[in-house]
Amino acid sequence: MQKWCVWFRHRLSRHKPSHNLQYAHVDFAENRMTSRGAQLLLETLTDLQVPVRILKLHHNRITEGSCIAEFLHRGLLHELHLSHNELDAEAAASIITAVVQAHDVTGSLSYPRRAGPRNSAPLWVRLEQNYIDPPALIRTLDACDIDPKRKTGARVFCDARSKWCTPHSCAAKQAGCALHLKNLPQQRKRPQSSSATSSLPPGSIRQLPDGTEQACILRFDWDTGSWLPEVIDIPPQAPDPVETPKSKETEGVQEEPPGEGQRIQPLSLEVGQSLGADILRSLWESEPSEEPVSLQSPEPPQLPMLSPSASPLRSSFNPLAPAFEPGARCFISSIEEPPEQAVTTDTSAGAASEATEGSDAAAAAELGGSPNPTEVGSLPTCDAPPDHMEPKLEPELAGDDCQSLSSQASDLEFAESAEAALQEQKRLEAGKLTSFAKAKREHKKIEVRQEKRDFEEKFRIMEEELKARHEEELRQLGHSDEHSLEAREGSDGYDVYGQNSLEGDEGTRKARLQKKRDLLAGIEKELREEGT
DSSP, rough: HHHHHHHHHHHHHHOOGGGGOOOOOOOOSSSOOOHHHHHHHHHHHHHTTOOOOOOOOOOOOOOOOOOHHHHTOHHHSSEEOSSSSSOOOOOOHHHHHHTTTTTTTTTTBOOSSESHHHHOOOOEEEEOOOOOOOOOOOOOOOHHHOOSSSOOOSSSOOOOOOOOOOOTTTTTTTGGGEEEETTTTTTOOOOOOOOHHHOOOOOOOOEOTTSSSEEEEEEEETTTTEEEEEEEEEEOOOOOSSSSOOOSSTOOOOOOOOOOTTOOOOOOOOHHHHHHHHHHHHHHHOOOOOOOOEEEEEEOOTTTTTTTTTTTOOOGGGTTTTOOTTOOOTOOSSOOOOOOTTTTTOSSSHHHHHHHHHHHHHHHHHHHHOOOOTTSOOOOHHHSSOOSSOOOOOOOOOOHHHHHHHHHHHHHHHHHHHHHHHHHHHHHHHHHHHHHHHHHHHHHHHHHHHHHHHHHHHHHHHHHHHHHHHHHHHHHHHHHHHHHHHHHHHHHOOHHHHHHHHHHHHHHHHHHHHHHHHHHHHHHHHHHHOOO
């Protein structure tokens, strides 16, 4: 701060004299400034006569109020921000007393200052989040001597709870308050002394005789950027109205009250884990029992090459059908070669019956019985099936199958008829569209022909009019030429010059006729182009 003050003195003296300044806003918030740094800053501003209107020194480490009180005697400040510092009740009282006793150059009170023809504005002061005890502050202010010039009954400060209390106005302007103290009750609690903190290691708890518990915790200090130990008080809990029954072992034993300084040891990790396991076990026992979830792998499907959704269910298989084994013949329980009589190439009925009898005999021998089907242990015959065997379905169709086939046939016929009707409707619509297109084309041709005839008639009428006008002009020109020739023949002054003038008139007449012919030819050409 001392280096900055030296630099500021040099800078201000070089660029702009201080007496030309009308308003200054000084902001040194959140700079870890101590009371010594604040004193150097305010002395520099006072020496250079800087008219400070707003001074922001919040979020610093200022503990004393004497340096600020000296600066307030000038009576130029409008706002003072000192929140989040380390001021106590005595420092706050010195600041408030300096504001109340501030005078201007004329000797009148500086606060509240006039902020208009009918309004007054006290000094806006922020002192929250310090170590100020409000009752102690009130007692200190009562013991201080207030300026006798302040009228009797005038309030010292306003708590600025009204929305009309701002840095430029006060809701209680009739009271003549000298300053606004916004959020004054919101204060921090000063940490315990180092002896109390050092007596308890971090994380430990001790119980006092009155039942209050003291715990040593770690608090992060943003100013130092480290964790600092701090002792907090935990008030005693209210006793439980429900008395827990005592066991027989503890009936005769009286519990001793904790003495002063007795320490309650924190729970270890093993004890905490065992308590947590007991709580979880009690919760599981209180919940309704559920079937345990089997973690065994599911049975592989019968056909590993197919997905479970594509393979049929096991319940849909015939329980009497033999298991399918690749490479084994049907109805043979082993992969060994069947007897010779079972392998035959004869396709006759007798050969088939002999092969069947041979296979039955082999199966009976395998089961340990005789090949006679009537003996106990032999395979049942097809003539007398047991009750648990399902009867074979006849090749004839059942009544429901016939009905389903007939309904499918009727649905197929209905679909075919509907498709034929749709095709016929499409054909009719296509024919309508074709006929409409033809009619439209014919109508267009008729319109074009009519327009052509109308244009030809119009062109013929215009051509006749032009011819008539041309003939009329020729007649008028011929008549005027005859009259001029007769007049010149009867005159005495007919000479070479007159003959030359006549020849000039004839040349002019021919040029005019040629010009008219060219004009008529151009009109005719334009009409023909329009007609085409």
